[in-house]
Amino acid sequence: MLRQIASLRALDVVMVSGVTWILLKIIRTTRRRLRSTPIRGPPNPSFVFGAGQVLLKAEDPGAVYEKWVAEYGLVFKVPSALGKSRIVLFDPKAISHFYTKETYTYVPTTLSRNLTEMVAGRGLFWAQGDSHKRQRKQLTPAFSNAAIRNHTAVFYDSAYKAKTSWDTILDSSENSTIEVQGWLDTIGITGFSHNFGALDGKRSTVADVFESFGNATPSPLAIAFFLLAPFFPWLVKLPTARIRLAHKLKASMGEISQELLARTRQEKEGNAEGEQEDKSIIGLLSKSRSYDNAFPAATDTHLVQMRVLLLAGYESTSISLTVGVFHNNATLPFSHAFGFGQWALIRLSQNLDMQDKLREELTQFSNTDPSWDQMNSSLPYLNAVVHEVLRLHPPVQETTRIAAEDDIIPLSDPIRTASGNYVDYISIAKGTLVSIPMRAINRSEVFWGADAKEFKPERWLDEAGITGRAKELQGHRHLLTFVDGPRMCLGKGFALAEIKAVLSVLIKNFAFELPDGPDTKIELARGVLPRPKIAGEEGYRVPLKVRRMN
Template sequence: MKWLQEYGAVFRIGGCFAQDVLMLSDPKALKYVLHTSGYQFPKSPDIVHLFGALIGSGLAVAEGTVHQRQRRILNPAFSASQLRQSLPLFQSFISKLINKLKREIGNDNAGRVIDVIPWTRKVALDIVGITAFRYHFNALDDGASELREALHNVFIESHASPSCLELLYIALWRTGVPKLALKILDLIPTRGQARPLRFKNCSYRIASEILQKQLEVVENGMDTADKDIVNLLARSYFAEDLDKQMSVDEIYSQLATFTVAGHETTAITVAWILYELSLHPFIQNQIREEISQRREHCRGDLSADDYDSLSLLNAVIKETLRLHPFISTSIRVASQDSIVPLSEPITTSDDSVVWNIPVLKGQTLMLSYYTYNRLPSVWGDDADKWNPERFLHPTGIKETNLGMYANLVMEMQVLVAELLSTFEF
């Protein structure tokens, strides 16, 4: 943030091995790199290597036409109708979480402090396991699960406090060093390699078992046309059209991808939401009242439309995602010469005023969502403050949230609503 205040939304920094890195948080520049330009700015090789070692060649790592194909195959799993079908499962698991927390607190444990994050992780993991792959992690019951054990603390144990040599090795992936030489270095049993590899191998083995069961269902004509992820993957295995196929490695990678992304994003964001609400008890009580009023107008559990109508709750979710984004930066590399447009002019080192930046092929760009989400020019003078009211004023345009984002938001809606209906934070 200090650099943002001093240099603005666009500036250059030096990287390892005298690398030139272009830092961007300008809204028009981000839109161009991430959307308008298509796939001209793929993920940096070091990022692909790090994530590939953990989750394989799934949706989070794929680029270009491969990414388009995978996304097209999986999109039906995130349609509005499919999300609504998943809602009862969300509610069932979260109800189980509520009962677990009640027993944990007990009647004679007044004042006891309970860390919510492990519990939000458990429920999110159980939800993604069943809704996506029909796999039981048994996290809420603390049951045995080889995959859950392999996933536990994998990021902290593999990448927390890396040594200087490990940092330099990762930086080498952005240079012109032959990939074959770097892959040979991968054979060295470092901490950064061992833990991700253990999880990847475990997830691939379990994915193989899950896929085999579903393939038998499809082969025996018992396919119910379900559009959950595991069924879509099984269909892609049998597809004759190349545009509708996934390789076995790609299929296995999706299990690892959605397991990691699907539970960590929800768990950490909900933890931030509860943290902010504990600092703003008035807003917490307002949400509780909003939920109570909505329950008076419905029979039984809240519907997807009911959750969407909770304007303050949804504003709190959006504001928390803005101020505390799960992913704060993204590193991209220009695959060809390009001109990146800017929303505001900048003054270069030679005092020229420009509205765009020429980018040469091979240029590394670091996209900062963290600083973009704090730009006063976009969010106002209170951009560095948590203020859900900024999302309460309708723009006249109906929002349409589809894809995995909508899935995560619905899960957060149910989780936060039910927690606030039962507990105070």
């Protein structure tokens, strides 16, 4: 009898808990609807997956977004999984408002933070609010203009090491094709005083893990997992292949971080081998007095920040010198340090006249290398090429955040609501998902004109070349590549200086062509971040025909 009573009580508890959960969901959903502006958007093609599958299967998700903009205006609602929805912002004023309030009002979802902690720990990418503000302040000295000037010589040193290696390859082989992606390893040396081995033709565990992410073709089950995980965060605890890779990546970065921390301690104690001062990002960070004051016992904090910088820097810097995508709420926040060389070499190989024009501009520094100041003031076409690559190829395609509190978002242009009224602001209720598709906006004809999809560096040669409504966009040079506001890319200046330095060396000394000419098909490999590959090549492969210029 007692067992029966205990069983009934347990069942009652389960039933009451279930009913309470359902009632809370109903109350929260009702509150959100009452406090939110009724926004129009495309119909829901699937209750289970929403419009996620439509965007994932589209060859160009940006074209899908532009179609919705044309039909519903610069702010619209997109169906998500399990009957949920998210608000998409294309409106410049709304985007500026969103970025201004990011980290306090608009914060990563539970899933996004769990994934970030799983891979990079509780560092800058994971932190929110005052914690983020404090950590960013501690990291800032490593990315100052003075620090970037100190790094410039190392950028050049790494570029010339690659040049020497390529010269050896061209001397010893009649085959002039070089797989450039594996050589672009500057960030590993400059940022962390750690050589990942690419310049010596070696492979690293970190590189192998990133490639494994891209080599695996997502199965229907993986896609379903990906679309549903934002609503069931516990799914990331399952031992899937990609989750195991994420743990392997974190372990590899932890080993490198331990090595770097030990080296920094030796230098502080005067026991470091060699007399060369460590001017890397980690070296500058470790010597920051404010950092030491804030964290007297900084071992764990140092390791977390090293993993954050390593993950962002290693992956994204190598991507752009030749670049699937985590989408919607699962977008990992690796959007704060970019390099762009891979795409630059691809674009210049598709447009040989532009490559020649850039090389001609660089001849003024035939006997020397431009300083950091000269790169910014004396090389307008190099600057134009780099910014056009930034515009067309942001590593992270979209950011989704959840409203931590009710908010009012102002609009540049009135939109028509689902009830037929026109409004110049929208009400956002706590718990609402809000997305900004950066890549789509960077390429949108609404902002950049009819030639928005074209690679056209000339648009950057003077301010008059920025046509359409692009000037209404905030952020670096009207681009959303580095985002804006309190989470604007801390390594922006670092990335720009690095790509300019490396490109100046490579373009002065080599001519690049695609294997089958300018019409060679390039596609995106779906990995941690979008990386380019030549169609038909295994993994992340960008083999280019390389010819010496002297």
